[in-house]
Amino acid sequence: MSRRLPPLSALRAFEATARLGSVTRAADELGRTHGAVSRQIRALQDHAGGALFDKAGTGLRLNHQGEALRLVVAQALDQLEQGWLRVLDEARGASVHVACSATFAMRWLVPHLPGFYRGHPDVKVRLSMTSAREIRHQGADLVIAWDRLSYPGRDQARAIRLSDVAFGPVCAPRYKAAVRQRRLVCATRIVHEHTSRAWTVWQDNSGHVVKTEAELSFPHTHLCIEAALSGLGVALVERRMVADDLAAGRLIAPCGFVPFADGLAAVPASERAASPAARAFVAWITRELAASDAGRDARC
Incomplete structure (x- = not known):
């Protein structure tokens, strides 16, 4: 018995449009024209016997029927992709x-x-x-x-x-940072945008309190390290990530390192x-x- 399925290309166009909320963005992702994606979605809606999207300003919004289909299609495409990657991995060894x-x-x-x-x-x-x-x-x-x-x-x-991991504040040797009665005093603290809790955990584990006048944030640890190397402030990093810089004297760790549980x-x-x-x-x-x-x- 043949499968009663719409074309896979139409399902991909639908899933991308539903995920991105825009035919234009879906077309860019799929490497197709806006008109081609629109035609695929219209054909899929004809096949389904009803609309899958409602207009929402200049974009599209899934209706109830469209959301139900999106869940099924997204899961099926995820499973298909993972299965395909497994086949490729096995073929490559x-x-x-x-x-x-x-x-x-x-x-x-x-x-x-x-x-x-x-x-x-x-x-x-x-x-x-x-x-x-x-x-x-x-x-x-x-x-x-x-x-x-x-x-x-x-x-x-x-x-x-x-x-285990161990974190500690590091800065360039020339940077003015002082430790006084378990207080780390410096002008600028460098923070990782997505692990900002690390400073709180470090203070709890080390018993130190950080006193700063300003804060710089970066989205990646290597940028935080480069900022510290450049003398922009004090960064909190895992010891292994700066082992060579510490050994070469490019960075110092005024409070040492403490483990994170x-x-x-x-x-x-x-x-x-x-x-x-x-x-x-x-x-x-x-x-x-x-x-x-x-x-x-x-x-x-």
Whole structure:
């Protein structure tokens, strides 16, 4: 029996328009003309026997029937995409897709990856950049993160602890920052826009109080570090991210570093998180983090 389905291209046009709220934006995303997307939506509405959108100013708004269809189509396309990616991964051989912050990737993970490939030459590691404001990166098998407060409870419970983390304020040696009776006094505090609670957690854990006159915020940790290196203020960062800068004297940590209880973890984000390749990666990064910490402590 043949399937009673509208064309897949019409469903894609509908889903993109529903998600973006605009035929123009949907056409841009799909690489089609505005007229082509409009025709596909009209054909889908004819097939459904009724309107799926209502006019909302200059845009479109789903009606009740359209919202019901959107839920079905979005779920089906997500499953189709994930299934297709699994087929591609299997065709390419053993692999693991890891999402993490750009700073962690650049300053720690990528420099250590040769060690993983030496031990697992047949496993490919695919990296995607994510941030604290994103619960998970689409298509990733594992998401590496320390700040998991915004994650669903189920994901927090499944998180695989990789290592301790320790945070501390850092600044350029020439920057005027003073520690007086457990008070860190400086002109400017540098804040990560999406993990601003880190300063509060640090104060609670360290017993220090921060007194500043101004605040600068940036959307990424590496920008916060660059701002501190440039003498713009004091940034709060994880110790591993600035280990080389501290060793070279480009940064100082006037209050040292204190641990954060949650630690660094790998959050499973797909069923492939249980694959042999993913398990090998988790085992390797756990050992590598411990070894690099031991090496740093020995040098200190």
